[in-house]
Amino acid sequence: MAAKLLYTVIVADDEDELREAVCTMIPWQDLGFRLVGSASNGLDALQMVEQYEPDLLLTDIRMPFISGIELARQVREVRPATNIAFLSGYDDFEYAKQAIQYNILSYMLKPLTMEGLAAELRNIRQKIDAQFALFRQNAAQPGAPDARAAMLMPLVLDDYAEAEGNSQAEAYARQCGLLRDVEDRPFYVVMVTTLLNEEGGNCTAPAFVASVDALAAKYLRGVSFFTAGKVVSVLLGNPSDFEEYLHILADEIPQMAARVLGKHCRIGVGRAVRSLTDLHGAYREAMEALRQGEGTESSVQFISDLVPTVKSGSLLCKRALEAVDQHYMDADLSLVSISGMLDVSPNHLSACIKKYAGETFINILIRKRMDAARELLANSTLKVQDVSRRCGYTDQHYFSYCFKKYCGESPNAMRRRLRAEKAGDAL
Numbered sequence: 001m002a003a004k005l006l007y008t009v010i011v012a013d014d015e016d017e018l019r020e021a022v023c024t025m026i027p028w029q030d031l032g033f034r035l036v037g038s039a040s041n042g043l044d045a046l047q048m049v050e051q052y053e054p055d056l057l058l059t060d061i062r063m064p065f066i067s068g069i070e071l072a073r074q075v076r077e078v079r080p081a082t083n084i085a086f087l088s089g090y091d092d093f094e095y096a097k098q099a100i101q102y103n104i105l106s107y108m109l110k111p112l113t114m115e116g117l118a119a120e121l122r123n124i125r126q127k128i129d130a131q132f133a134l135f136r137q138n139a140a141q142p143g144a145p146d147a148r149a150a151m152l153m154p155l156v157l158d159d160y161a162e163a164e165g166n167s168q169a170e171a172y173a174r175q176c177g178l179l180r181d182v183e184d185r186p187f188y189v190v191m192v193t194t195l196l197n198e199e200g201g202n203c204t205a206p207a208f209v210a211s212v213d214a215l216a217a218k219y220l221r222g223v224s225f226f227t228a229g230k231v232v233s234v235l236l237g238n239p240s241d242f243e244e245y246l247h248i249l250a251d252e253i254p255q256m257a258a259r260v261l262g263k264h265c266r267i268g269v270g271r272a273v274r275s276l277t278d279l280h281g282a283y284r285e286a287m288e289a290l291r292q293g294e295g296t297e298s299s300v301q302f303i304s305d306l307v308p309t310v311k312s313g314s315l316l317c318k319r320a321l322e323a324v325d326q327h328y329m330d331a332d333l334s335l336v337s338i339s340g341m342l343d344v345s346p347n348h349l350s351a352c353i354k355k356y357a358g359e360t361f362i363n364i365l366i367r368k369r370m371d372a373a374r375e376l377l378a379n380s381t382l383k384v385q386d387v388s389r390r391c392g393y394t395d396q397h398y399f400s401y402c403f404k405k406y407c408g409e410s411p412n413a414m415r416r417r418l419r420a421e422k423a424g425d426a427l
Contacts, residue, residue, distance in 0.1 A: 006034040007055035007128055012045035012071070013087065014064050018110075022058070025114050032125040042066025043402065049079050050360050055128060055259070056105075061088040065398040072102035077336065077346070080248045081255035083131075085124055087112065135260045138210035147176040149225035152234050155279045156190065157227065169276040178223065178236075186221070186236040187272040189246060190282040192290045193231040193253060196264040196298075202229045203263065215252055219245035230290075234279065242272055247300075247336075247346045254298040264298040266290060269345075271304055305348035316342065317356035320349055321364065328368045331392050335361045369393070370406040377415045384411045 006029065013019040019038055028035045036052045039045035042063040049057060057075060061068035072084050085106035105127050108120055151172050173179040179186075193212055197203040206226040212233055216222045221236040235246070246269070254265035268290025270282035289301040323338045330337075338361075339346040353361050369391040376387045388399030404410050409417070 004032060005132075006032060007125065008036045008052060009033045009056040009058060010037045010039065010045060010048050010052060010054045011035065012039040012042065012057065012059040012063065014040050014060060016040065021114070022117065026118060026121070031118060031121045033121065040064075041401065042068075042071040043398070045071060046074050046078070047360075047362060049075050049082060050362065053079055053255075054082055056124065057082055057084045059084065059086060061086045065395060065401065069102075072104065076102045076248060077334075078350075079255065080252035081259060083124075083128060085120075132260045134214065135211050135256055138207060138214055146223060146225070148173075148178045148223045151176045151178065152223055152279070153225055153227070155276055156232055156234065156283045158280060166275040166277045173276060187238060187242065187274055188276065188279060188282065189235045189237075189242055189272050190270045190279060190286045191233040191235060191250070192268045192283070192286040193233065194229065194266050194290065195257060195261070196266060200264075204229050204231060211256075212253060215256065216249055218252075219249045232283065232286075239272065243340075250300045250302075250345075250347055254300065258298060266298065267300045268292070269300070269302045299351070300345075300347040302345040302348055305344045313352060314356045316344065316349065317352045320353055320361075321357065324365055324368050328365060328372060329390055329392050331394050333365065333392060365392075366402060366406065370403060373399070373403055373411065374407065374414070377411055378418050384415075387411065 009028070011019060011022050013022070019040065023035060023038050026035075033056070036054060037048045039048055042059075042065050045057065045059060045063070046066065048054075057071075059068055059071060063071060066074070068086055068088075075082055075084065080103065083103045083105045085108065086104060087108050087110060089110040105124050106120055108117070112120075155169060170179060170182075174181065174184075193204070193208070194202050195204045195208060204226075209224045209226050209231050212231050213222065213224045216224070216233060216235060220241060222233055224231050224233040226232075235242075235249075237245075250267050250269060253267060257263050257265040268286040268288070270285030270289065273279065273282045285303040289303040289306060292301045292306055319342055320338055323341055324333070327333050327338075327341075335350055336346050339349045342349065350361060353359075353364065357364060373387055373391045376382055376390060377384075380387075382390070384400070385396045388394075388396045391399065393399035393402070400411055403414075407414060
């Protein structure tokens with residue numbers, strides 16, 4: 001009999017006694033989990049999510065530095081396959097409803113007994129079991145034919161479809177339910193997905209359409225179909241929808257494929273187009289992006305990331321690091337905002353930074369801010385509060401925590417030490 005899969009979990013809570021009790025008193029393995037880390041604030045929790053890629057994050061909703069809602073949003077950016085369960089000492093449900101879109105599985109009110117938490121973890125285990133089972137089942141059993149897919153296939157695959165005209169194509173789209181009415185005029189993106197076996201060979205089955213569609217439905221309207229060893233998805237939305245959600249979806253598919261199916265996944269994404277008769281061109285772009293994927297590993301490629309060459313490899317990483325140097329003092333600086341400056345997808349930029357810089361964007365940004373803070377503390381008379389603002393931190397306590405974690409001493413302690421050293425040198 002195969003051993004039961006243990007879901008990995010990270011616990012985040014600023015109440016030290018409660019966090020320690022949860023970590024040590026809960027029989028994690030008996031409940032189907034494996035504890036991989038704990039954090040006392042949102043910053044550490046986010047870094048642990050990047051490092052350990054957990055199946056579950058159990059977090060207080062009111063955390064120092066990064067709130068539970070903001071933490072959930074940032075976790076979705078880096079690890080959309082991670083589920084989140086909230087703990088709270090307040091009846092924050094109205095507040096928590098903001099985060100429903102961020103894979104929130106459970107909302108628990110403190111005080112919570114260890115027995116009550118264990119019972120809820122059993123429920124969470126069942127929910128994740130159901131998620132994985134559905135993804136696995138969808139990948140194994142072809143779904144029923146979809147009239148919308150039948151309508152889209154010739155538009156996507158044939159290069160002569162535009163001869164019929166976009167108005168006629170839209171009429172067909174309304175008849176089969178792809179478009180709601182004559183006022184429904186979305187943009188379209190074509191995404192092509194393939195699964196790879198251990199040797200790097202294509203093992204995509206028609207049933208994988210349902211798995212892709214189920215994940216896509218969390219973020220965007222869309223229809224997928226299978227053709228010649230690949231799943232082709234036509235996604236509908238406005239430019240802001242694609243800007244916010246497309247890179248998240250393109251990350252979650254390979255994350256789930258790896259975790260649930262044990263397979264690598266390659267994805268190619270074309271540019272957004274305005275009409276149904278442009279879908280064939282968008283499909284060709286997605287296929288070209290797919291072909292640019294690297295070897296046997298999982299990869300996500302957007303056609304917009306491939307040209308011009310300035311968007312590739314080490315040069316793109318260099319430009320990103322230059323952008324960090326120029327904008328680190330901006331409190332809202334993020335991987336997504338820098339990818340917008342460089343006109344590439346967050347997925348592509350993150351992969352380039354990890355490959356060529358050898359670490360994550362978050363760590364690079366923190367190091368830049370801490371180096372700048374150290375310089376200001378050593379060579380200026382600015383108050384610590386002003387130093388924190390100049391280094392991109394609106395919360396002085398958050399800044400001081402990061403500084404001590406990175407430098408081994410508080411900002412004031414460093415300043416006192418440097419002054420004492422200078423005074424000693426002057427004698």
